Amino acid sequence: MSQVYIQDFKDHAGEEVTVKGWLHNRRSKGKLHFLILRDGSGFAQAIVSKKEVAEEVFEACGALGQESAVVVTGLVNADDRAPGGYELHVKDLQVLQVVHDYPITKQSYDQTGPGPDFLLERRHLWLRSKRQHAILRVRNRIIKAIRDFFDDRDFVNVDAPIFTPAACEGTTTLFPVKYFDGEAYLTQSGQLYMEAACQAHGRVFCFGPTFRAEKSKTRRHLTEFWMVEPEVAYASLDDMMVLAQEFIQHIVRQVLDRCAVELETLGRDTAPLKAVLDPFLRISYDDAIARLNEEGQSIEWGEDFGAPHETAIGAWSPTPVIVHRWPKHIKAFYMAPDPEDDRLVLAMDVIAPEGKGEIIGGAERAHSLEYLEEQIAKHDLPKDAFEWYLDLRRFGGVQTAGFGLGLERTVSWLAGVDHVRECIPFPRTIYRIYP
Numbered sequence: 001m002s003q004v005y006i007q008d009f010k011d012h013a014g015e016e017v018t019v020k021g022w023l024h025n026r027r028s029k030g031k032l033h034f035l036i037l038r039d040g041s042g043f044a045q046a047i048v049s050k051k052e053v054a055e056e057v058f059e060a061c062g063a064l065g066q067e068s069a070v071v072v073t074g075l076v077n078a079d080d081r082a083p084g085g086y087e088l089h090v091k092d093l094q095v096l097q098v099v100h101d102y103p104i105t106k107q108s109y110d111q112t113g114p115g116p117d118f119l120l121e122r123r124h125l126w127l128r129s130k131r132q133h134a135i136l137r138v139r140n141r142i143i144k145a146i147r148d149f150f151d152d153r154d155f156v157n158v159d160a161p162i163f164t165p166a167a168c169e170g171t172t173t174l175f176p177v178k179y180f181d182g183e184a185y186l187t188q189s190g191q192l193y194m195e196a197a198c199q200a201h202g203r204v205f206c207f208g209p210t211f212r213a214e215k216s217k218t219r220r221h222l223t224e225f226w227m228v229e230p231e232v233a234y235a236s237l238d239d240m241m242v243l244a245q246e247f248i249q250h251i252v253r254q255v256l257d258r259c260a261v262e263l264e265t266l267g268r269d270t271a272p273l274k275a276v277l278d279p280f281l282r283i284s285y286d287d288a289i290a291r292l293n294e295e296g297q298s299i300e301w302g303e304d305f306g307a308p309h310e311t312a313i314g315a316w317s318p319t320p321v322i323v324h325r326w327p328k329h330i331k332a333f334y335m336a337p338d339p340e341d342d343r344l345v346l347a348m349d350v351i352a353p354e355g356k357g358e359i360i361g362g363a364e365r366a367h368s369l370e371y372l373e374e375q376i377a378k379h380d381l382p383k384d385a386f387e388w389y390l391d392l393r394r395f396g397g398v399q400t401a402g403f404g405l406g407l408e409r410t411v412s413w414l415a416g417v418d419h420v421r422e423c424i425p426f427p428r429t430i431y432r433i434y435p
């Protein structure tokens with residue numbers, strides 16, 4: 001009897017199959033046991049009837065606790081009332097391990113229960129829950145959508161290093177690591193390396209873990225998160241606004257098409273996601289500041305947006321909102337100055353709807369050697385560590401542009417999950433590096 005995955009039950013209706021998995025839940029009533037099995041691919045109900053299985057199998061089922069490991073053989077039966085549309089009529093069941101007192105119970109999720117730390121401390125087990133299972137499947141789909149989007153457009157995937165000699169996004173969030181007799185930093189962004197790579201390959205992207213020593217305790221900050229960063233030679237800020245919109249729309253379409261089961265498990269209303277397929281609202285930073293003040297949010301020109309501002313901006317359109325042309329002094333050293341207003345740089349942030357905040361940061365890059373040398377000095381960055389980067393301007397330096405999209409914030413938005421710590425398998429925050 002060959003193993004069949006629960007997600008493929010639809011192709012095996014009426015057949016006898018074997019499922020290898022774990023017991024998620026059990027209800028027993030007289031001569032019946034109702035087992036909810038999970039096998040990694042999904043969840044399904046298995047019905048054990050006293051008259052259809054050997055005596056000892058029926059007895060064994062009655063003693064199974066949550067997360068017991070079982071191999072179950074039975075008949076796949078289509079039933080509209082069954083969750084997922086199919087259930088298994090058990091003929092035989094082999095117990096590999098009987099488990100009792102699995103630490104995560106229904107109460108673990110209650111408002112009055114032990115709280116999020118209890119679950120985070122048991123993240124290695126919590127991953128098995130229906131909701132966490134669904135979230136990581138959405139994440140998986142988003143990762144595939146990201147790779148396919150760039151691959152279909154002939155971008156070359158170039159990996160950026162994790163150990164780096166210097167800051168990319170400001171010195172305050174660097175993670176120093178001992179590096180033999182010296183010091184290195186965990187990467188804050190692969191961008192500078194993508195600028196080098198796009199001068200070799202034209203259109204490139206990197207996709208990997210990124211580190212920020214963020215002291216923020218918000219729902220949007222991790223110390224280790226994943227970022228995808230495209231970079232295009234000869235491209236402008238406008239080109240990036242177009243690319244970012246097409247990119248996000250592609251991801252959303254894939255999630256809508258391929259994650260229906262997961263979105264339902266998560267109770268995600270899909271109407272706001274469908275609205276994202278319209279053109280994105282674009283607004284300059286200047287206009288955004290004016291509009292925020294009109295709405296009674298007091299924020300001065302030159303300030304960065306806080307979470308409440310981003311939430312307000314996100315409500316201006318059912319689509320993400322692209323805020324472009326930012327004050328120079330609140331952005332990174334590498335951004336191109338706006339030729340029409342020297343207070344500004346050609347940067348953009350893409351702000352997600354539904355209060356999810358910034359998901360993309362990007363810019364056109366400064367290509368003047370002199371300007372960059374000046375900015376490196378102004379930002380107090382060690383020039384030595386940037387000599388290689390300055391070479392890119394010395395040898396065939398042209399305008400390039402790119403952006404970075406945060407994976408966990410995107411998952412949190414699309415899956416409708418409040419906190420990014422549920423959007424990565426093993427979250428790292430200021431408070432947590434276990435398990």
Ligand code: 4AD
Pocket residue numbers: 168169188189190191212214220221222223225227229230358359360361362363402403404405406407408409420
């Ligand atoms: O806006 P950021 O800092 O941009 C860059 O790093 C650029 N170098 C990217 C580029 O142009 N190639 O970060 C980009 C995105 C943010 O919009 C956010 O989605 C995510 O990375 N991000 C975080 N996600 C989770 N936790 C954190 N601490 C994050 N910091 C940034």
Ligand code: MG
Pocket residue numbers: 349358360361
């Ligand atoms: Mg940013």
